[in-house]
Amino acid sequence: MVFRGKIVGTETPVSVTIEDGRITSVGEDGEASLGGADVWISPGIFDVQVNGAGGINFSSGDLTVERVLQACEWPYRAGTALFCPTVTTSPAEHAISGLRALAGACEQSKAADASFVGFHVEGPYIASEDGPRGAHPLQHTRDPDWDEFCRYQEAAEGRIRILTLAPEREGSLAFIEKAADAGVIVALGHTGASRARIREAVAAGARMSTHLGNGAHAEIPRHDNYIWEQLAADELWAGIIPDGHHLPPPVLKSFYRSKQKERLCLVSDVSSIAGLPPGVYGRSYGTDEVEIHENGKISLAGTPYLAGASLFLDHGIPNTVAYTDATLAEAVETATINPARLLGVDDRLGRVAPGMDASLTLFRWAEGQEALSVVATIVRGEVAYKASSSGAVQSRRR
Numbered sequence: 001m002v003f004r005g006k007i008v009g010t011e012t013p014v015s016v017t018i019e020d021g022r023i024t025s026v027g028e029d030g031e032a033s034l035g036g037a038d039v040w041i042s043p044g045i046f047d048v049q050v051n052g053a054g055g056i057n058f059s060s061g062d063l064t065v066e067r068v069l070q071a072c073e074w075p076y077r078a079g080t081a082l083f084c085p086t087v088t089t090s091p092a093e094h095a096i097s098g099l100r101a102l103a104g105a106c107e108q109s110k111a112a113d114a115s116f117v118g119f120h121v122e123g124p125y126i127a128s129e130d131g132p133r134g135a136h137p138l139q140h141t142r143d144p145d146w147d148e149f150c151r152y153q154e155a156a157e158g159r160i161r162i163l164t165l166a167p168e169r170e171g172s173l174a175f176i177e178k179a180a181d182a183g184v185i186v187a188l189g190h191t192g193a194s195r196a197r198i199r200e201a202v203a204a205g206a207r208m209s210t211h212l213g214n215g216a217h218a219e220i221p222r223h224d225n226y227i228w229e230q231l232a233a234d235e236l237w238a239g240i241i242p243d244g245h246h247l248p249p250p251v252l253k254s255f256y257r258s259k260q261k262e263r264l265c266l267v268s269d270v271s272s273i274a275g276l277p278p279g280v281y282g283r284s285y286g287t288d289e290v291e292i293h294e295n296g297k298i299s300l301a302g303t304p305y306l307a308g309a310s311l312f313l314d315h316g317i318p319n320t321v322a323y324t325d326a327t328l329a330e331a332v333e334t335a336t337i338n339p340a341r342l343l344g345v346d347d348r349l350g351r352v353a354p355g356m357d358a359s360l361t362l363f364r365w366a367e368g369q370e371a372l373s374v375v376a377t378i379v380r381g382e383v384a385y386k387a388s389s390s391g392a393v394q395s396r397r398r
C-alpha cells in the first residue's frame with residue numbers, strides 16, 4: 001500500500017510505502033492508494049489515557065472482548081491509532097475482568113494488539129479526599145497493595161505499562177520502587193501530596209504526572225503546592241488534557257513551555273460516555289452519575305468536578321497550536337513520538353521512516369480549524385478507519 005502526502009513538519013509531498021505492517025520506503029515514487037498533495041501524514045496519534053468510548057467503559061464489570069473492539073471505532077475515527085486503554089478506580093473484580101477483556105482483545109484482534117501499546121491503570125491507590133479524587137468513587141479508593149496489583153498485572157497478561165497513584169497513600173514509596181523495578185511507569189495523579197512527598201516519590205522512581213493540573217483541589221496555597229513541584233521536576237513527564245475545559249489556555253501554554261515540549265504528552269482522558277448526547281448518565285459501577293453538558297464538558301452530576309473529557313486529540317492537537325506557540329509539527333510530536341519515548345517504544349513507533357511500524361494518521365488541517373479532518377487511520381499496515389470522499393464515515397468492522 002502506498003500513501004501520498006506531506007509528512008508533518010515538511011513541505012513536499014512524498015509517497016510512503018508499507019508492506020507487512022512496516023514502512024518500507026519514503027520517497028518520490030509510487031501510485032498512491034490513499035492521500036493526496038493536501039494531506040498530512042503523521043505518525044499514528046498515540047493517547048496514553050482512554051477510559052472507553054461510545055458508552056463502553058473499560059472499568060465496568062461487564063466488559064467483553066467484543067465491546068472492547070466496538071469501543072475502538074471512536075478513537076480510530078478521531079485519528080487515534082495507538083492508545084493505552086485506561087482502567088480507573090473500581091472494585092478489584094471489575095478491574096480484573098476489564099483487564100482480562102482488554103488482554104483478550106489483544107489476542108483476538110491484530111488491530112487491538114497493535115493499537116494497545118500498554119494498559120494504563122489509574123487508581124485505585126489515589127487520594128480519598130474531595131478534589132484530588134476527582135470523579136473516582138470514594139468507596140473504592142485505597143492504599144497501594146502490591147499483591148493486588150500483581151493480580152491486575154496477571155489478568156492483563158503483563159500489559160499494564162502505566163500506573164497512576166497518589167504518593168501520600170500509606171506504603172506508596174515502597175510500592176513505587178517495586179513497580180518501577182518491574183518496568184511499570186509510575187505516574188502521580190489524583191494526589192494532594194506535600195511538595196516533600198512529591199520529591200520522595202520521584203526519588204523512589206515515579207516518572208510522570210497524570211493530567212497535571214487536574215484531579216486537584218479547587219483552591220491550594222499559591223506557592224507551596226504539588227502542582228508547582230511537579231511542574232519543576234525535570235524527572236517527571238506530564239500528561240495534559242488540551243480540550244479547553246480541563247486547563248484554561250494560559251495554563252496549558254505555561255505547562256507546555258515549562259515541560260519544554262520534550263516531556264509533555266497530550267492525553268484525551270476521554271470518558272466512556274464520550275460520543276453520547278448531552279444528559280445525565282448513571283455509571284456502571286458505584287452510584288455516581290455524570291453529566292454531559294451542551295459545550296461537551298463532562299462533570300460529576302451536581303458538582304463542579306470534571307469527570308473525564310469528550311474530545312479526542314484530533315481536537316487537542318489544534319487546541320495546542322491555538323493556545324501555545326507550538327507549530328503543528330511540534331504539537332503532533334507531543335501526541336506521537338513523545339508518548340512512544342515515554343513508553344520506550346520509539347524504536348518502532350512515533351516516526352514516519354523506513355523500518356518503523358506502519359501506524360499512521362492521515363489528515364487535512366489548516367490553521368484556525370478546530371479539529372483535524374481525519375482522512376485515514378492506519379494501524380500496523382491495516383486501514384482501521386477511512387473517511388469516505390463524501391464526508392460520511394466508513395469504518396472497517398472486525
Ligand SMILES: [Zn+2]
Nearest residue numbers: 122134211215
Ligand atoms: Zn484522572
